[in-house]
Amino acid sequence: MAEGTNTQSPWDYSDAPDSTHVDIAKKYQLYIGGKFVSPKSRSWFATTNPANEQKLADIASAGKADVNIAVLAAKRALPSWSKLSGCERGKYLFAIARRIQERAREFAILETMDGGKPIKESRDVDIPLAAQHFFYHAGWADKLEYAFPGRAVKPVGVCGQIIPWNFPLLMAAWKLAPALACGNTCVLKPAETTSLTALRLAEVFEEVGLPPGVVNIVTGAGETGAAIVNHPNIQKVAFTGSTEVGKLIMSQTAGSGKSLTLELGGKSANIIFADAAIDQAIEGIVSGIYFNQGHVCCAGSRLFVEEPILDTVIRKLKHRLKSLRVGDPLDKNTDVGAINSKAQLKTIQHYIDVGEDEGATYHSCQTERLPSKGHWCHPCFFTDVQPSHTIAREEIFGPVLSVMSFRTPEEALMRANNTPYGLAAGVWTEKGAKIFDIARQLDAGVIWCNTYNKFDASSPFGGVKESGFGREGGMQGLRPYVKLQGAMS
């Protein structure tokens, strides 16, 4: 045979960093009533790049008074915005979608710098989906009566929307697009570690001439959120975040008449039957748990494998983990980026320690080259996991997978459903009848059959049980943002 080339070391990829040429201001004010304004609280906090721990900017911390101004601005904007014809409202949303697409690269880089997610994901997933969300809902604005047969459709009013740090711009889009399409006005609070893209979205609102007060963005931490939730002029609260806080919000708003949608935590099961297409199932496992560093509420963090293929799946998973590239999120070849914050890294590390203490076996991908600064976690999985183990029960929100086995479909279902959560689930089998029956019996709002972690503006997303209630996306996702009135004539 031909002799091999004498390449010194195995062929590998050179660094492929994306540029960091986006303008980041030193300070970011609150966006209220169509203007950027300084916070009455006079308080600011720093946002940092989790991949190198460098400060990116100071962000205004909205106090109670600031939230009050924002809510009143939204209240003032409500009558004219809600009376605008659906067609006109829609055109604003179409324009927003377009501008996000046009500024996609800038949004992607900013999202990656502020949040730590790989540029590949912000570029190919977060930003395009955010644009799609506005585009999709734009088209609903003048067609709402067809979505709710027999009823007159009215907006709910002023919506307080609190979003998490895992998909900052995308979650802003999930919250704002349907609310605006239905004629509501909004006060949005981004998560404190990831405010930058939401604030850049405010620039887009200015560019398209969205009327002042229709969307107000108040940055801050939990107290800012609480001020929104408890404000008497908020008619609707939409929250995405932890189950713990979701319960608190429900309890705090009890009896207030505020309508509520909660998209909370998860501990989603991913079930692999022996008759699955195994190599693709491995891809589903990997994208299920390592996508966005596992900072995904619907992450497939509990893997159930039919016993005859358990060893094969573990072998293939180990092999696959070796090709995951962990590191600089701005590098186009990075698969797993930085953990969003020091606090989150600590949480994840704690669970890994508990996993080992409780007797599970740790496996990781042995990537040598992690940057010295920043928050990093090796993607990993545990075997020898018992269903009673902490790592198999609690949401970790990191790249940590628990691998368990089962013998019969009934056992798989029983174990998959034995959790207070019910956000999503995956099931892998090439047998059609089985897949639909399992999908029917899984207690979860989203079932991915022979795929995982797929999202689309037209596809409703949301959970059952303690994963919350309400749907986002699709026709059903409009429901939380409308009041239905009147009887059929």
Place this chain on the structure above:
Amino acid sequence: MRRTVAKTYKLYIGGKFPRTESGRSTIVKNKRGEIEAHICQASRKDVRDAVEAASKATSQWASITAYLRGQILYRMAEMLEGRREEFVSAIQVTGNATAAQARKEVDAATDCLVRFAGWTDKISHILGSSNPVAGPYYNFTVPQAQGVVGVIAPQSPSLLGLIAMIGAPLATGNTVVALGSHLHPLPSAILGEVCHTSDVPSGVVNILTSTKKELLEHFATHRNIHSLYASDVTKPERTLIEEGASDSLKRVSYLHIQKDAWYDQNQTASPWNLEHFIEMKTIWHPSSSH
């Protein structure tokens, strides 16, 4: 003069008619002040037993075909119609309704049930969807039952209100633990017998008679009640319900309508009433023949 044999109405739990675990009963007097019947006054433990029975019945009731569920609800309507006069009298015992008004209520309740019977296999047409996602996937959203639904029925109309409020969760495949009218308890007490003689599987409908004051908190906080449907609740009661519900993120919905509106099926039995008792499940599957 012959002494009438006053009946003691029991609870309806898990397809059986137990006396209350608490051993208490209350006297139902008619408008002339005479003792008409005795009614069991259910306690927290009866709620517990009823929820247990309802939980056991959820999987079967949700997984039978919608067609069959429709037929069973229709059978219930048939039985209601058959006992029309009995219900007319029951409504009149404690209420001020004339015979004509009571008849109107029973007829409306029967018709309401018929409407729900027809909804079982249509609701997914109205509220479900197939979703045109931007990728090679077949994606659809189907309504599924929530599980056990707690119902706090209005004081009046006692029969029609109860039927309207259990019909919606039943039609969508949920099992029900209902608290009937306290002021006018006879119709709800008799309804258990209707269920029992229809083909409603044991545990699918459970009916308790007691006071809101005693049981509301337990309905709100029981973690195995997945959804609560209440009528006639005050603001403090709403607060109690929602605070209690927050612990397990129980779904809470209300049917606050004017008295006449109970006769308007469009307000009690529309898709937007049924919608409260379903969870939208979205299913993705790749689509390709290669």
Place this chain on the structure above:
Amino acid sequence: MLPSVDSVMLEQRAQSFAKRSIKNESKMQGLRLVLSMIDLTTLEGKDSAEKVKSLCKKAVHLYEGELAEPLPHVAAVCVYPSLVKVAKKALEGSGVNVASVATGFPSGQYPIDVRIGDVKKAVSAGADEIDMVINRGAFLAGNYKKVKDEIARVKNSCGNAHLKIILETGELETYDHVRFASDLAIEAATEAGKISDGEVFIKTSTGKVSPAATLPVTLVMLEAIRDFYDATGVRIGMKPAGGIKTAKQALHYLVMVKETLGDEWLSPHLFRFGASSLANDVLRQIVKQTTGHYPAGYDFSEA
């Protein structure tokens, strides 16, 4: 249980390799590797001895211009059996192998004895490698035993020549077929006795049927190779052929091989490209990268 393949996820995975950004040093190193893996191919009815000689010259000296670091030679020259002798002579002592298609290439629609004779003649004419076609008719009819027996007979007729088994994936159409045919071919070629690493390749296409090699089809075959390696420790080679025309495409394949099979397979010993025009595009990129400007088409010989 037959292994099955989910095409949507497979294609997404295959596409993910194409998203790797290969720049600078990595690109240069990769392109040289690509050159060394090429089976420079001519399989035309009008092929002549002159054309084959010219191709062989190119196989050894890919570029006439000056480059600081000399280029590797390609792995093999691939011709019809009648031209094996010409190629063998032209390549003598060069280190470039002679590969010959055989077994009634490209259709395989000949009696098995004729196909075996084809192989034996090519081997005796000096072919170092035999590129055979499987009996797709029998495969699609479900006559797997026949397909397998024929492959085994061809393998036995190869002597010391290495064997590449062409599945003609464009005719098999589905990924399930590709996977099953891969397993069948590997099993057939290895069951007679222990083989050495790279002694047997599986190959996508003849180049005469469209679609030829694609990333997802190749990925299915790589996964079959990996599973066989995991089970036996024996390394089967892989050769995508047809349709790989640009340097960029070729780098995507390298990425896929690296991440699916590992660095071991990044060698002409275990991975080949069957291509005729790929070499020139790779050369163009290397020259551009080295000299800083794009060369003209006539700077490279045509073959």
